[in-house]
Amino acid sequence: MATLFGINLFALSGQLLVGLINGSFYALLSLGLAIIFGLLKIINFAQGAMYMLGAFLAWMALQYFGINYWVALVLVPLAVGGFAILIERFLVRPIAKEDHLYSLLLTFGLALILQGLFTQLYGSSGLGYQIPAELKGGTKLPFMYLPNYRAWIIIASLVVCATTWWVIEKTKLGAYLRAGTENPQLMQGFGINVPLITTLTFGFGVALAGFAGVLAAPVYSVSPEMGSNILIVVFAIVVIGGMGSIGGAILTGLMMGIVEGLTKFFYPEASSTVIFLVMVIVLLLKPAGLFGKEA
Amino acid sequence: MNSSVMNPPGEERLQPAKSSTGEKIRIHDLHAYYGESHILHGIDMTIMQGELVTLLGRNGAGRSTTLKAIMNMVGRRTGKININGTDTIPLPAHKIAHLGVGYCPEERGIFSSLNVEENLMLPPDVRSDGMCVEEIYELFPNLAERRYSQGTRLSGGEQQMLAMARILRTGANILLLDEITEGLAPVIVQKLAQVLQMLKERGLTILLVEQNFRFAAPIADRHYVMEHGHIVEEVKQHELAAKTDLLNTYLGV
Numbered sequence: 001m002a003t004l005f006g007i008n009l010f011a012l013s014g015q016l017l018v019g020l021i022n023g024s025f026y027a028l029l030s031l032g033l034a035i036i037f038g039l040l041k042i043i044n045f046a047q048g049a050m051y052m053l054g055a056f057l058a059w060m061a062l063q064y065f066g067i068n069y070w071v072a073l074v075l076v077p078l079a080v081g082g083f084a085i086l087i088e089r090f091l092v093r094p095i096a097k098e099d100h101l102y103s104l105l106l107t108f109g110l111a112l113i114l115q116g117l118f119t120q121l122y123g124s125s126g127l128g129y130q131i132p133a134e135l136k137g138g139t140k141l142p143f144m145y146l147p148n149y150r151a152w153i154i155i156a157s158l159v160v161c162a163t164t165w166w167v168i169e170k171t172k173l174g175a176y177l178r179a180g181t182e183n184p185q186l187m188q189g190f191g192i193n194v195p196l197i198t199t200l201t202f203g204f205g206v207a208l209a210g211f212a213g214v215l216a217a218p219v220y221s222v223s224p225e226m227g228s229n230i231l232i233v234v235f236a237i238v239v240i241g242g243m244g245s246i247g248g249a250i251l252t253g254l255m256m257g258i259v260e261g262l263t264k265f266f267y268p269e270a271s272s273t274v275i276f277l278v279m280v281i282v283l284l285l286k287p288a289g290l291f292g293k294e295a
Numbered sequence: 296m297n298s299s300v301m302n303p304p305g306e307e308r309l310q311p312a313k314s315s316t317g318e319k320i321r322i323h324d325l326h327a328y329y330g331e332s333h334i335l336h337g338i339d340m341t342i343m344q345g346e347l348v349t350l351l352g353r354n355g356a357g358r359s360t361t362l363k364a365i366m367n368m369v370g371r372r373t374g375k376i377n378i379n380g381t382d383t384i385p386l387p388a389h390k391i392a393h394l395g396v397g398y399c400p401e402e403r404g405i406f407s408s409l410n411v412e413e414n415l416m417l418p419p420d421v422r423s424d425g426m427c428v429e430e431i432y433e434l435f436p437n438l439a440e441r442r443y444s445q446g447t448r449l450s451g452g453e454q455q456m457l458a459m460a461r462i463l464r465t466g467a468n469i470l471l472l473d474e475i476t477e478g479l480a481p482v483i484v485q486k487l488a489q490v491l492q493m494l495k496e497r498g499l500t501i502l503l504v505e506q507n508f509r510f511a512a513p514i515a516d517r518h519y520v521m522e523h524g525h526i527v528e529e530v531k532q533h534e535l536a537a538k539t540d541l542l543n544t545y546l547g548v
Contacts, residue, residue: 175417178408186404189366190418190465191392 012265013144019261020254021150021219024157025051025212027253029234030241031161032208034249035168037238038181039201042092042103048231049111050206054080054213055222056118059129069132073214080210085203092202093195111228118224126221153215160211161250168246177201236279242292252290318377319344319469319500320365325374327357327364334360336524337374342469347491347501349511351546352521358504359401361521362471365502366391366398378469393421397467401474401504403458407447411438414446414457418465425466434490435460452483459490470494473504484510508546520545 029047036044057076061067067075087110095102131149138147168174176197180187184194213227220226234253241252256275264271282290320342327335335357342348350358363369365376367388376383378394392398397418406414415431415438432439435456441449449457455475462470476484484507491501491514505511511518512535520528522545530538 172416175409175413179406179417182406182408183404185368185388186398186400188388189368189392189398189400191389191421192419193387193389 009143013141015261015265016258017144017146017150017261018264019258021153021257022260023254023257024154025216025230025253026234026237026257027161027250028157028208028212028215029230030237030249030253031164031246032205033234033238034241034243034246035164035177035208036202036205037243038246039177039198040088040092040096040103042100042107043235044202044206045104045108045231046087046111046114047107047206047209047234048227048229049114050080050084050209050227051213051216051230052118052224052227053083053114054210055129055217055220055226056122056213057210058214058217059127059222062129069214069218070134073211076214077207077210080213081203081207084206085199088199088202093199111231115224115228122224124224126223126226129217129222131218149218153219156215157212160208164208165247165250233275236275238289240275240279240282240289242289245291245293248289248291317344317379318342319346319379320502321375321377322361322365323375325361325364325372325376327360327369328371329360330370334369334524335364338364338524338526340519340526342500342502344500345495345498346516347495347503347514349503349505349515349518350521351505351508351511351518351542353545353547354506356521357524358521359473360524362398362473362502362504365471366396392418392465392467394469395422395467396469396471397421397462397465398471399458399462399473399475401477403454405446405449405454405457407445409446410443411446411449411457412442415442415461415464418461420465422466422468426460426463428464431460431464452479452486455479455483455487459487463494468499470499470501472501474506475503476505476507476510488514508542518542 029051033044033047036042036047054076057079058069058072061072061076062069091106091110092103095106135149135152138145139151140146168177176187176192180192180194180197184198188194216226233256237252237256238249240256241248256278259278260271260274263274270277286292318341320340322338322340325335325338326333338357338361340348350361352358360369364372365378365383367383367386372384374384378391378396381394383391383394406417409417415428426434432442435453437449437453438457438460441453446457447454459472459475475487479487488510491503494501495514503511503515516532518528518530518535519526520530520542528538528541528545530542535542
């Protein structure tokens with residue numbers, strides 16, 4: 001057994017990998033939250049439920065229609081995003097001028113309804129989803145065995161996050177988004193249809209959660225609670241990273257996954273609380289978050 | 296419209312542009328509200344193509360609100376606002392610009408999350424014959440030098456130039472400018488006066504909200520004086536001398 005200073009390198013790298021995978025999901029989910037918060041100024045409490053919905057839709061697509069993983073990976077985010085567009089247009093927008101607390105409560109209610117609906121339909125024990133045949137097996141690395149599907153999660157998440165970052169920070173469309181976040185009224189004055197951009201942004205931010213849900217289906221059990229469990233952690237991550245930054249949301253997501261993995265190795269008892277501990281420390285030292293702008 | 300008496304050089308080139316006169320903006324009985332407060336009480340004004348018209352008045356007289364009402368940026372509007380003959384009261388805010396309107400808000404509205412060039416390129420073209428980027432950088436060399444700086448790191452004067460440049464690039468030919476000289480050094484105010492003169496010569500139509508009467512007087516064709524949400528006086532360029540006392544009373548200068 002490979003050891004270094006008495007540390008079991010197999011176990012350590014194994015936990016690091018688990019951390020990186022969790023981090024991939026954290027990054028996707030907190031990125032979606034950050035994008036939505038940026039433009040709509042609402043905290044989407046339904047983001048976890050949409051992640052759960054994504055996983056269930058992938059499962060249902062396979063079960064009832066024989067739609068395979070790869071097709072689901074494209075179709076499900078579109079479906080979840082489309083659902084979100086309807087929610088924005090018909091539920092969120094009518095109360096957009098009210099206190100943002102109302103839309104927060106609305107999304108929270110939606111999350112509870114979705115979670116209740118799926119508990120009613122499928123119970124809470126969780127359903128299995130097969131790893132797609134193309135990604136079965138794994139690769140043997142010097143210190144660890146890397147299952148192919150887990151490598152795929154990390155790559156897919158990084159590619160999607162990096163592309164989203166690039167579009168927002170480096171393209172004209174992204175400039176519209178950033179400017180619309182700052183001064184929507186002036187953007188309207190320049191002739192840009194801000195309500196349309198807002199709706200599409202909400203759809204995209206939620207579609208990211210749907211995408212994460214499909215990615216998660218083969219590794220986590222597909223269950224109605226999967227969303228609410230992860231969302232609490234993701235909120236902590238968003239607080240740590242700071243609401244202001246797209247890149248910050250991605251980096252913090254990955255970082256916190258790794259921190260969690262390392263803690264699981266060195267002091268497993270603290271692994272489920274370490275992120276909240278980091279949150280407390282960050283809030284004390286830098287209230288706007290690691291990447292947030294001071295108000 | 297007879298502004299030939301006191302106009303500086305450039306007048307000769309100005310006349311042909313005006314020969315194709317048409318109403319660019321016609322406002323009739325415009326009322327505007329923010330929530331419960333009734334800000335504009337029945338405004339009437341007409342601006343012809345190629346004219347530079349100012350809105351004078353004290354703070355709170357409703358001048359900025361008039362511009363915002365034209366842009367559909369106030370809570371509620373009643374009455375009529377025709378731009379290029381199109382009734383714009385039913386139009387959503389994002390359609391107004393596409394009638395050829397460029398709006399420069401009092402707070403300038405430079406985006407801090409965008410650099411200078413991104414700010415410049417941000418507004419979509421509303422007409423095809425806007426100034427190209429080279430032309431703009433030639434007109435405002437400071438912006439060229441600082442094109443990769445964060446927009447809000449510029450000095451006040453540079454930000455104002457950027458805010459102007461931004462709408463000139465889109466090809467807007469009706470400009471609504473709110474207090475563009477406010478708080479700026481005299482040398483920059485002079486530069487802005489030159490720019491407005493140049494735009495006038497190109498036949499652009501300009502509605503200028505201005506506090507600085509000495510800036511506005513030599514370049515404007517007409518002045519509307521506002522008080523408590525009403526237009527209380529219209530002064531043509533050639534009447535300025537005769538109505539100086541009246542203006543002083545209204546403006547308290």
